[in-house]
Amino acid sequence: MLSYSFKTLWNRTFFFVGPVWFVLVSFIWASGQLVTPQDKVIFLSIVIPGFVAIYFSGFLIEKWHKKKKSEGR
Numbered sequence: 001m002l003s004y005s006f007k008t009l010w011n012r013t014f015f016f017v018g019p020v021w022f023v024l025v026s027f028i029w030a031s032g033q034l035v036t037p038q039d040k041v042i043f044l045s046i047v048i049p050g051f052v053a054i055y056f057s058g059f060l061i062e063k064w065h066k067k068k069k070s071e072g073r
Helices: 006-030 037-071
Strands: none
Touching (some): 006 037
């Protein structure tokens, strides 16, 4: 059984995953694949909201799980 709440574990996970994500994004940024300013804008407009969406989706999944668990009792 987990000794921490989901929120604590999820935040700790993103504390460690965030820097790795940033390194990977910086590798892509520096690779020369993003040639035009439009390429860079599109890349950032997908990567940043994607990271935020993944972060908040964890809390939506937790809410859904708690609701489903309470209905099953």
